[in-house]
Amino acid sequence: MIEKALRAANEQQEEVVRDVFRKAGLLWQCKSLTCRFDNTPAQELCEGCGRQRDGRRVGDRVPPSAHPDDFEDLRALLKEHFAYQGKRLPDAVTFEKDFGNEWLSYGATLHYGPRTRFHDFGSDVEEALCDLGRAEPGEHLRVALSR
Numbered sequence: 001m002i003e004k005a006l007r008a009a010n011e012q013q014e015e016v017v018r019d020v021f022r023k024a025g026l027l028w029q030c031k032s033l034t035c036r037f038d039n040t041p042a043q044e045l046c047e048g049c050g051r052q053r054d055g056r057r058v059g060d061r062v063p064p065s066a067h068p069d070d071f072e073d074l075r076a077l078l079k080e081h082f083a084y085q086g087k088r089l090p091d092a093v094t095f096e097k098d099f100g101n102e103w104l105s106y107g108a109t110l111h112y113g114p115r116t117r118f119h120d121f122g123s124d125v126e127e128a129l130c131d132l133g134r135a136e137p138g139e140h141l142r143v144a145l146s147r
Helices: 002-008 011-023 068-085 123-132
Strands: 092-095 108-112 115-119 141-144
Touching (some): 068 123, 068 141
Antiparallel strands (some): 092 141, 108 115
């Protein structure tokens, strides 16, 4: 519906249509001064620049059930992993859960600004995820590496 309305609007009407959709909660605008991209409510991170809704760089999503020391150990391990591989450090890594609420070391999302790609980690990261413990329903895990 949003895309259809924007296609139907002429240049003068487009900003008014966008403003109406923002006020109705159907779009949110990135707060980064260099971006200002409009995103749908389902998007947690800006599709234009990869930042959070408030314009800040992508940050951690620490599950409440995780001990802070174990979370920091995971961050250090991920940084070592990319350094050892000789690969560019992503801004963040997001891990998913399986049906048993265990964190998965494979199919993790690497965030590079607005681009993402999937990555499978080895047993060392799997062990670190196990150290975090089982996730509770609704918990999310994202480790910011660009800090």
